[in-house]
Amino acid sequence: MEVIQTIQDWAWIGWLVLILIFLVIEMLTLDFTFLMMSIGGVAGLASDLLGAPLWLQVVIAGVVAGALIFLLRPPLLRRLRRGEDPTPSNVAALIGLPGRVLSTVSGDAGQVKLSNGDIWTARTEAKGAIEPGTPVRVSRIDGATAFVRPESEETPA
Structure with missing residues (x-):
């Protein structure tokens, strides 16, 4: 005790x-x-x-x-x-960004130029390859690689 x-x-x-x-x-x-x-x-x-x-x-x-x-x-x-800026930044700002294919994008390699002027290594999330000049949209970022889909496959928001 x-x-x-x-x-x-x-x-x-x-x-x-x-x-x-x-x-x-x-x-x-x-x-x-x-x-x-x-x-x-x-x-x-x-x-x-x-x-x-x-x-x-x-x-x-x-x-x-x-x-x-x-x-x-x-x-x-x-x-x-309350006063925070709701605008996405960094990688979050790249999701949904349009761009154009610079070199053929396949499931293994490729390169795209995004509408903000950045050039990224890219892979496709679609089947097959995406040819140069094709408009694409970023669906996700993994490290330094942008995963893209052809613009025609996008569903309207």
């Missing part, structure tokens, strides 16, 4: 350590999850300072953290991401 009493007497140090660990993780992830958990830790610390038993401190910290994660975190994330 003396061990349990010692743990309960020094629980405030554990709460401070947990709060600091959660805040450091939050600074690295920036996702508000560990911020809510650290606020739950503050509630656990407060209940310890008010004399609650250890089991009640853990319950209070868990309930506060859970409530904040489910009730406060979603609106905070929406507000944070």
